[in-house]
Amino acid sequence: MTPPAEAPRDREFALRALAKHLEIERAFGVRSLPIPAESPIPAESPIERAPTSDSAEGGTETAAAHPDAGPPETGESAPREKPEATSPPPGEAPASAPAATDPKRAQLAAMSREVAGCTRCPLAKTRNLTVFGEGDPDADLMVIGEAPGADEDRTGRPFVGKAGQLLTKILAAIGLEREQVFIANVLKCRPPGNRNPGPDEIACCFPFLAAQIDVIRPRVICTLGAPATRTVLRTERGIGAMRGRTHDYEGIVVVPTYHPAYLLRNPADKVKTWHDIQLVQKLLQQGV
Numbered sequence: 089m090t091p092p093a094e095a096p097r098d099r100e101f102a103l104r105a106l107a108k109h110l111e112i113e114r115a116f117g118v119r120s121l122p123i124p125a126e127s128p129i130p131a132e133s134p135i136e137r138a139p140t141s142d143s144a145e146g147g148t149e150t151a152a153a154h155p156d157a158g159p160p161e162t163g164e165s166a167p168r169e170k171p172e173a174t175s176p177p178p179g180e181a182p183a184s185a186p187a188a189t190d191p192k193r194a195q196l197a198a199m200s201r202e203v204a205g206c207t208r209c210p211l212a213k214t215r216n217l218t219v220f221g222e223g224d225p226d227a228d229l230m231v232i233g234e235a236p237g238a239d240e241d242r243t244g245r246p247f248v249g250k251a252g253q254l255l256t257k258i259l260a261a262i263g264l265e266r267e268q269v270f271i272a273n274v275l276k277c278r279p280p281g282n283r284n285p286g287p288d289e290i291a292c293c294f295p296f297l298a299a300q301i302d303v304i305r306p307r308v309i310c311t312l313g314a315p316a317t318r319t320v321l322r323t324e325r326g327i328g329a330m331r332g333r334t335h336d337y338e339g340i341v342v343v344p345t346y347h348p349a350y351l352l353r354n355p356a357d358k359v360k361t362w363h364d365i366q367l368v369q370k371l372l373q374q375g376v
């Protein structure tokens with residue numbers, strides 16, 4: 089029996105998809121270990137033998153050290169109810185976007201204007217542009233970093249430097265475009281020299297992030313690096329102790345992982361973020 093004419097093209101498509109998948113895994117530092125689908129977060133695998141450092145897992149483009157502390161917590165977050173998604177197409181909402189989205193956009197736009205004029209902390213004097221965040225107001229996934237770096241301060245957009253390019257690849261690894269998630273930082277203004285945010289600065293700025301989360305109500309939050317994780321989860325523990333499992337913020341599942349800027353300096357830990365982002369994917373697929 090003659091095979092369907094589409095068969096060779098199907099094979100070619102499958103081979104291209106496989107090659108793309110392997111390319112993404114290579115980008116994460118995976119060299120030879122297939123990740124079992126039923127075990128996205130395995131115990132320490134042979135390819136994780138490279139030395140780990142949780143002492144520099146921070147968040148701006150050139151983040152400094154954040155000492156890890158304390159044993160891992162045991163808390164797991166519970167699934168929560170969320171109405172059926174009414175996500176518009178990626179990118180800016182067209183005029184025909186679902187009506188349910190419009191109040192969210194209006195709230196975020198008003199908040200963005202407030203942030204642009206904010207002088208609550210001394211960073212207002214040194215910033216160039218505020219970086220409110222961007223993405224889909226109906227996003228199922230919200231990604232939260234630490235603070236804008238130089239590129240972000242110049243453009244007013246989050247994660248546009250080299251760390252941002254890596255974040256784009258990380259999202260692509262689970263089939264997400266940047267426009268399909270909402271990306272924000274704890275601080276909306278760049279700390280001079282990309283130093284770590286001060287506790288007073290975080291205290292001043294966190295209400296903006298809390299309000300963003302409250303408006304967007306994502307299914308999953310992925311915190312990038314220790315400062316963002318510590319702020320959102322109100323913990324002093326390091327990212328090494330917090331990553332690899334779920335936590336809870338106001339009924340929303342939180343998955344901490346390393347900051348892309350840290351991964352650029354410590355590529356051996358990319359495989360751990362690969363595991364974390366697979367956990368995010370699994371949670372989204374489960375419709376938590």
Ligand code: SF4
Nearest residue numbers: 206209212276277293
């Ligand atoms: S960092 Fe936050 S609190 Fe400080 S000036 Fe900028 S927007 Fe305001």
